[in-house]
Each structure stands twice: as structure tokens, then as C-alpha cells.
Amino acid sequence: MSPSQFQELPDKMMVLVNKLCNHFEKSWQANKRPQAEAYLKKVPEEVRPILLQELIPIEVDYRERNGEEINLSELVARFPGSDRASLEELLDTRVVHQTELMPATSSGQVYAEATPPEELGDYRILEKLGRGGMGTVFKAIHKRMDRVVALKILHPQIQADAEFQKRFDREVRTAASLNHPHIVTALDAREDEGLLYFVTEYIKGSDLQSYVANHGPLPLLTAVDCILQTAQGLEYAHGLGIIHRDIKPANLLRDEQGTIKILDMGLARLISAANEEREENSALTSTGLVMGTVTYMSPEQARSTRDAGPASDVYSLGCTLFYLLHGRPPFLGRTAVETILSHANEPIPRLLDAPSLNIEGSLRREFERLFQRMLAKDEAKRIGTMQELIVELDRLQSRVAAIETETEVIAYSSASHNEISKGTKTLLASLVIFVFAASMIGFLYWRSQNGDGESMVDADPPATVRPAVVEASAASARPVATTTTAGYPGLSFNGNSSYVEIDDFPAPAEGPVTVEATVNVRTYQTANVVTLTGDRMTALFLSGDGRWGFARLEGTTSQLIQATEPAELNTTTHLAGIWTGEELRLFINGRQAETTPLEFELPPQTTPALYIGGCRPGALPHERFVNGDISRVRISTAAVHTSDYEIPAHLEPIDETIGLYLNSPVEGTTVTNVVDPDQYRGQIVNATPTVLSSEP
Structure with missing residues (x-):
């Protein structure tokens, strides 16, 4: 909200807007999750855009603290009368609290966003693609090679961490060495104008979290295929000693050909390394560089980043599979702490516990057993390697594919029969209409020849015909x-x-x-x-x-x-x-x-x-x-x-x-x-x- 807009309000309205904003923020602090829409109803329509510009940054701030992501499409859907560009600007606004320590969220702290120049090193910034817990991603182009890339500028607070800086050069070289069809390729990493940034290949597609949020849960075969591809990429990384530690739907990009690409592989290793160093040298268990998203984090990783091994990525992948099939994570508390405790204490839900996942018999039992092993709370009872998981997923995927192929054949035969029946019915109906119309034309012609044609136009309706609209009785006079x-x-x-x-x-x-x-x-x-x-x-x-x-x-x-x-x-x-x-x-x-x-x-x-x-x-x-x-x-x-x-x-x-x-x-x-x-x-x-x- 520009100061001039607020200052131009009448005194009483200015006080009301300020009071509503204070109440809105206090409600978020109390974890009551107030809705901006309800607050807008409390002011006149002409004041709502001014109030909205103050409420949105507050909501964005507190939702990010809770590990939630908020995007432009959500705001456009919630506030259809608002200007899209204004909403995008509001989404980028952050409320900065100078006097209190921001709690760590499921994806780290709420960091201020670095504002890039139009050109950064060899790259020209084209547009902003999104913002995550570790940095802001831009679409850019290499000025000399004319190649479109994705450029992630790390948040300034992350860059300021001494342990992070110490490892930056060494770890980015390791990230650049990763070469696998299911891992986004790292192309460059450097510091220009005081900004640290990663450059990766640009992928046309959508991350799985956004896709499911917009289109609903995936079919079983598609979901299994996404998890299998991810497991293949992680198997390669694990073989090089690299654990991702932040596998989640938002970090899995699916391109236009259906290929899964794992995001942030290099950054995950870099930040977790800095976190481990700090844990070793401090009585604190967190540096503020909290690695992982609690919604998809294994119990052992929640206790300590150092305890996260290959089995932690297996656990996160299991949680991701559940999200793809149900549109929600398997465990979700009102706060990050509640969610962590749910992972540790709540029973594992059934993976296929919905009739829409129409798998029965031994195949259903095998899926449930596999899912229970992926989410076992005791690491020793969990599937320990991606290689073992790939074997199981590949076998189950083949069986599901065979069932779906058989179903499609049956459905095609049924549809063909229905189309034939529908066509026959349409033909019969057309014939009936034709015969009726011909009869009426003949009748009207006969009437006109017998001198009665005029009466059909001018005659009053018979007394027994009621009007088409009748007055409602008093007992039912309310709207219908x-x-x-x-x-x-x-x-x-x-x-x-x-x-x-x-x-x-x-x-x-x-x-x-x-x-x-x-x-x-x-x-x-x-x-x-x-x-x-x-x-x-x-x-x-x-x-x-x-x-x-x-x-x-x-x-x-x-x-x-x-x-x-x-x-x-x-x-x-x-x-x-x-x-x-x-x-x-x-x-x-x-x-x-x-x-x-x-x-x-x-x-x-x-x-x-x-x-x-x-x-x-x-x-x-x-x-x-x-x-x-x-x-x-x-x-x-x-x-x-x-x-x-x-x-x-x-x-x-x-x-x-x-x-x-x-x-x-x-x-x-x-x-x-x-x-x-x-x-x-x-x-x-x-x-x-x-x-x-x-x-x-």
C-alpha cells in the first residue's frame, strides 16, 4: 500500500484499517489462520484495495513461517477483482520484524529476497519464475551463448552464513559433476555484485505440487512412474554420497514429455553441510538453515540433519507418493512442531484407502506393504536403498499397467456400443420429428383453406387455460x-x-x-x-x-x-x-x-x-x-x-x-x-x- 493512498483516507477509516491490520496479524500470531476475505467485508468497497495491500504481505509472511507456499494463481482465484500485477507485487512484499527472532519454518527461515539487476554477470534477467526457501528463481539468458537458463539467487541471510560461504566453491563443483537424466543439470555458480547464484538448465513444465494443486490427484500409474523416475535419480546421487534431504513435490519438476527432474540437488548438499558443521560446534540443534520440509521429513532427520541418510530420502519419497495420490501429505499438524510429532507418533495411513484407487487383491496388499516399509518410523525397518525401492516400484508398475490396459480395452468396447446406440436413437428421434412436422404443416394448410386460419391468430385463449406464471401463496412468497x-x-x-x-x-x-x-x-x-x-x-x-x-x-x-x-x-x-x-x-x-x-x-x-x-x-x-x-x-x-x-x-x-x-x-x-x-x-x-x- 502506498503511503499516499493510506494517508488520503478519512481519519476514522484510517484508524479502522490500522485496527483491522493489527487484529489480522495478532490472529496469525495465535495460529487462528484468519482469512483476508472476511476482513475486506468490514470496510466499504472503495477501501478494500487499500486494505488488501496491507493484509496480503502479512498472510504471506506467516504462511511461509509455517512452511506453506503461496503463489500468484491462488491470490488471483481468491481476489478475482484485483489487478494481477498488483497481486504479484504484493506477493513479493515481506513484512520484516526487526525486534524479534523469526522462528525456523519447515523450509528454513523467512528470508528477505535479493533484488537482482537487469544483468548479472554473463546473464540477462528475463522474468521471475518463483521463490523458495533457499532463493528466488529467475528465467535468464546467457548473453553470449543465447541459451535460456534458470538462475537461482540465494537469499542474503543464507549467503551471510560463514559455514555456507566456506563450502560454496567446493560444493558447487560437486553439484556440477552430477549428470543424470532425472536431475536438473547445474551449469554455473558464481558471485556477482555481492549475490551468490546457481545457474541450471531451464525446464518447461510444472512442479508436482503445483500440478496436483491445480488438477487434482494423479492416476496410480502416473504417480508410480513419477516416484520411480525420482528414485532412479536419487540412486545415482546416493552412489556419489549425496543425500538430497529435501525431497518433496515442489522439488520434482515434470517436463512436457513426462520426464521427472529433481531440483536443488546441489543446494541441498551445500546447506546441509553447513548445518552439520554448526551442529557439531554448537549446543543448538539448528542454525536457522533448517534443511528439509517437515511435511515430508523423516523422524531421524527432524532430530538431526546428521542422521539423514539414504533412508531419509526414501521416507520423503513415500510421503510424496501419498501426496500425488491424495492431494495432501500423510501427516499434517497445525504447526511445524505438530507435524514433526505426527511423523514420529501417528500411525501410517493406508496408501490406497480410497475407492478411486481401484486396486484390489494381492496387488493392493503389496502396495500397502511397500508404502508401510517406505514410511517405517524405525529407520532399520525401512527400505534402506533406492536400488531396492526401484526393483519394487518397477515390478508393481508393470502389474498396474497391465490392469489399466485391460480396463481400457473393455471401456473402448463399451463406448463403441454406446455410440452406436446413441446414433440409432438420434436417427429415430429425427424421423419422429419429421413426421410430426409434416403432419402439422398439412393440418395448418387444411385449416387455412377452410376459412379458419384467422381464428388461430386472433382468438382469445379459452377460459380454462391458466396463465404460465401464477402468483405464489403467502406461505411460499420467499425467493425460489x-x-x-x-x-x-x-x-x-x-x-x-x-x-x-x-x-x-x-x-x-x-x-x-x-x-x-x-x-x-x-x-x-x-x-x-x-x-x-x-x-x-x-x-x-x-x-x-x-x-x-x-x-x-x-x-x-x-x-x-x-x-x-x-x-x-x-x-x-x-x-x-x-x-x-x-x-x-x-x-x-x-x-x-x-x-x-x-x-x-x-x-x-x-x-x-x-x-x-x-x-x-x-x-x-x-x-x-x-x-x-x-x-x-x-x-x-x-x-x-x-x-x-x-x-x-x-x-x-x-x-x-x-x-x-x-x-x-x-x-x-x-x-x-x-x-x-x-x-x-x-x-x-x-x-x-x-x-x-x-x-x-
């Missing part, structure tokens, strides 16, 4: 949910960061409640479709094994049910969860579902709010996001359905309805409550407008 010609308007959720928050929605009251939603999910993952938080938390959810369910916290008792049949993917489904005041019921597409009880402890005393598609990070102990589309969300303080019912084409509020959302096309970043457009408005975070098919 609508469908478009294509289906139900709603929102699309990405499965890892998108949700709608209605932060002033009342907590669930004592007595009956019905939660309804129309949903189309793309993948099976544990997700909360609709959540009412508060002392009586109530949620409509999808379980990890792909079954719809409903939950209610009554007093200190958690009650949950889930359907016995799995949910259908990529299919519009109408859900209704009902708490009668005594028991839970679940209706799927208007029919009461057969259910079984589910053991799970719901969190007590959560802050009252209504969430759709997921929850604000920190609102609940676990993040559960929907990967799919949601429409027609209705909350009513009554048991609306007592028996099977027909799905209405138009959903409207009843007398007991307190909230009805996503019933008309969404515009902007808020959703409106049909019951009362001025009350309980919702904030959209990272979700985009869509239309669900009206055909189940």
Missing part, C-alpha cells in the same frame, strides 16, 4: 431456488484449499435439523460437504472410503452414520442428512439410505459458523475439502423428510429454513442467503462458479 437450462448453478471446489465460510451463521440449535445439498464429487477423499460448527456440530460428509455420511454432536456424544453403498463419482447426487432430535437419518437421491454407525470423536466447542465444501484452516482439527461441485444447500430447523420423496426441480425455503445457498448463478466472491439476502452472507475462498447436471 432455480435451475438453468443446463442444470443446477453452484461452485466447484478444488479438494485442497477451497470453501465457503458464513462466519456469522448461528450454531446448530437443540432439536431437529435437516442439512441438504446437491453434490458431484470427482474423487474419494474424506471431505465435509456442509458443516455447522458450534456446541452441537453437525456435518454432511464423505468418508475416506467413499461413503456419504451425516454427523451430529449432541452433548458430549458424537453420533455418526455412513451409507453402506459407496458414492457414485462424477454423478449429481442429492443428499439430506436429518437429526430428528433422537436419531440420525440419511437420504440419497430422495431414498432413505441403509447406514451403519461410525466411530469418531467430533471436536467440542468449535466457533459457530457454516462451511460449504470444506472449512477454513484451523477451524477444525482436521482439514477436509471436497474435490467436486456443490449446489442447492439448505439448512432447516426441522426434520424435513420423514419418508422417501421426489427431488424437486426447484428448491425453495420452508418456514423452518434458516439458510439456502447456491441456488442461482454465483457472481463475485460472496454467496447470498435466499431466506434473507441481507443476513448470513458467505465468503468464497478459492472456489469457482460451475453448473451441475440436473440429471442424476
Whole structure:
């Protein structure tokens, strides 16, 4: 925010903006993960751009401290009305705290960013590509050779470390000696104008973290192939005595041909060497050059960098495989410390625990055994070498490929049959229409010849014909949910960061409640479709094994049910969860579902709010996001359905309805409550407008 913009605000508004910024930062300090979108709603629309320019750098700062990455595409999706260039500038802004020590994050400290000149040594800077824990990456071109390269300028605080400088020349020579198709090639490393930088080959492609975040989890065969290629590159490096120590999806680049390239191999060795030296000469266990990302870090590496050997890279690779298949890491706490403790103490999750990973029998068991060995907490029980891992992955990859090939053949035959049937139906329909049209033309011609043609134009409608639009009764005079010609308007959720928050929605009251939603999910993952938080938390959810369910916290008792049949993917489904005041019921597409009880402890005393598609990070102990589309969300303080019912084409509020959302096309970043457009408005975070098919 430029000082002039802020100073031009009226005094009262200036005080309010300052107060909101202070509250926003204090909430981040308390790890409450406030959302900038909610704060923007507290000021007039014309002041929001000024407030946003102050809030974004604060959020970026604290998220990076927690080891999270924030990119421009996320900001553009969250703030669609903002100028892209301004958002990029805000992303580069860092809040510097001079009087307090910044805690180490999962990828190191939060470092100030070096500003490069237009030319650096033999290179001309073209554009910024990204920023990581160790440096900022630019696209550049060698002035004499006319070769495009990636140039990473190390953060000044890293360069200032004496142990780092001592090893720079020696270690970069080692990095340059690495020559493998799955390791990004180091081309140059030097110091110019007081800046240390690495130069590597420029790869056209995307890192795996960004790809999964934007497109969803990978198919099993693709994920295994990515891990196998990475293991081959690491086997080569391990043979030279080099341990990466920071394997994660963001450090694996996939080019346009599907080849995996490991990033930061040289820098990983360089920084870990400096860290080991400091550990040996100090009582401290960390220098601030924290090597590794805690989300993917082995238990022994979390204890000490010196304990990280080849098996640590195996562990990180296992965590990466889980992320590629589920869109989330296997262990994730609210803080870096909680995440480290989860790696050490929490049970290893199942790798294929989702019906979308449709592998059964002995092959499924072999995958689970391999994954358990990759993530074994005891290093002695873990797969110890990349060579052993490659053998296992290569064997399993071949078996999965054989299954998928067989499935494709069956699918092709079925599709061919359906196309023939579809063509036949289209031909018959065309013939019927032609015959009908010909008959009508003949009839009209006959009428015109008999003198009755004029009456068809001028005659009044018969008294028995009702108008097309009738006046609603007083009991149903509130707005009605609508469908478009294509289906139900709603929102699309990405499965890892998108949700709608209605932060002033009342907590669930004592007595009956019905939660309804129309949903189309793309993948099976544990997700909360609709959540009412508060002392009586109530949620409509999808379980990890792909079954719809409903939950209610009554007093200190958690009650949950889930359907016995799995949910259908990529299919519009109408859900209704009902708490009668005594028991839970679940209706799927208007029919009461057969259910079984589910053991799970719901969190007590959560802050009252209504969430759709997921929850604000920190609102609940676990993040559960929907990967799919949601429409027609209705909350009513009554048991609306007592028996099977027909799905209405138009959903409207009843007398007991307190909230009805996503019933008309969404515009902007808020959703409106049909019951009362001025009350309980919702904030959209990272979700985009869509239309669900009206055909189940």
C-alpha cells in the first residue's frame, strides 16, 4: 500500500484499517489462520484495495513461517477483482520484524529476497519464475551463448552464513559433476555484485505440487512412474554420497514429455553441510538453515540433519507418493512442531484407502506393504536403498499397467456400443420429428383453406387455460431456488484449499435439523460437504472410503452414520442428512439410505459458523475439502423428510429454513442467503462458479 493512498483516507477509516491490520496479524500470531476475505467485508468497497495491500504481505509472511507456499494463481482465484500485477507485487512484499527472532519454518527461515539487476554477470534477467526457501528463481539468458537458463539467487541471510560461504566453491563443483537424466543439470555458480547464484538448465513444465494443486490427484500409474523416475535419480546421487534431504513435490519438476527432474540437488548438499558443521560446534540443534520440509521429513532427520541418510530420502519419497495420490501429505499438524510429532507418533495411513484407487487383491496388499516399509518410523525397518525401492516400484508398475490396459480395452468396447446406440436413437428421434412436422404443416394448410386460419391468430385463449406464471401463496412468497437450462448453478471446489465460510451463521440449535445439498464429487477423499460448527456440530460428509455420511454432536456424544453403498463419482447426487432430535437419518437421491454407525470423536466447542465444501484452516482439527461441485444447500430447523420423496426441480425455503445457498448463478466472491439476502452472507475462498447436471 502506498503511503499516499493510506494517508488520503478519512481519519476514522484510517484508524479502522490500522485496527483491522493489527487484529489480522495478532490472529496469525495465535495460529487462528484468519482469512483476508472476511476482513475486506468490514470496510466499504472503495477501501478494500487499500486494505488488501496491507493484509496480503502479512498472510504471506506467516504462511511461509509455517512452511506453506503461496503463489500468484491462488491470490488471483481468491481476489478475482484485483489487478494481477498488483497481486504479484504484493506477493513479493515481506513484512520484516526487526525486534524479534523469526522462528525456523519447515523450509528454513523467512528470508528477505535479493533484488537482482537487469544483468548479472554473463546473464540477462528475463522474468521471475518463483521463490523458495533457499532463493528466488529467475528465467535468464546467457548473453553470449543465447541459451535460456534458470538462475537461482540465494537469499542474503543464507549467503551471510560463514559455514555456507566456506563450502560454496567446493560444493558447487560437486553439484556440477552430477549428470543424470532425472536431475536438473547445474551449469554455473558464481558471485556477482555481492549475490551468490546457481545457474541450471531451464525446464518447461510444472512442479508436482503445483500440478496436483491445480488438477487434482494423479492416476496410480502416473504417480508410480513419477516416484520411480525420482528414485532412479536419487540412486545415482546416493552412489556419489549425496543425500538430497529435501525431497518433496515442489522439488520434482515434470517436463512436457513426462520426464521427472529433481531440483536443488546441489543446494541441498551445500546447506546441509553447513548445518552439520554448526551442529557439531554448537549446543543448538539448528542454525536457522533448517534443511528439509517437515511435511515430508523423516523422524531421524527432524532430530538431526546428521542422521539423514539414504533412508531419509526414501521416507520423503513415500510421503510424496501419498501426496500425488491424495492431494495432501500423510501427516499434517497445525504447526511445524505438530507435524514433526505426527511423523514420529501417528500411525501410517493406508496408501490406497480410497475407492478411486481401484486396486484390489494381492496387488493392493503389496502396495500397502511397500508404502508401510517406505514410511517405517524405525529407520532399520525401512527400505534402506533406492536400488531396492526401484526393483519394487518397477515390478508393481508393470502389474498396474497391465490392469489399466485391460480396463481400457473393455471401456473402448463399451463406448463403441454406446455410440452406436446413441446414433440409432438420434436417427429415430429425427424421423419422429419429421413426421410430426409434416403432419402439422398439412393440418395448418387444411385449416387455412377452410376459412379458419384467422381464428388461430386472433382468438382469445379459452377460459380454462391458466396463465404460465401464477402468483405464489403467502406461505411460499420467499425467493425460489432455480435451475438453468443446463442444470443446477453452484461452485466447484478444488479438494485442497477451497470453501465457503458464513462466519456469522448461528450454531446448530437443540432439536431437529435437516442439512441438504446437491453434490458431484470427482474423487474419494474424506471431505465435509456442509458443516455447522458450534456446541452441537453437525456435518454432511464423505468418508475416506467413499461413503456419504451425516454427523451430529449432541452433548458430549458424537453420533455418526455412513451409507453402506459407496458414492457414485462424477454423478449429481442429492443428499439430506436429518437429526430428528433422537436419531440420525440419511437420504440419497430422495431414498432413505441403509447406514451403519461410525466411530469418531467430533471436536467440542468449535466457533459457530457454516462451511460449504470444506472449512477454513484451523477451524477444525482436521482439514477436509471436497474435490467436486456443490449446489442447492439448505439448512432447516426441522426434520424435513420423514419418508422417501421426489427431488424437486426447484428448491425453495420452508418456514423452518434458516439458510439456502447456491441456488442461482454465483457472481463475485460472496454467496447470498435466499431466506434473507441481507443476513448470513458467505465468503468464497478459492472456489469457482460451475453448473451441475440436473440429471442424476
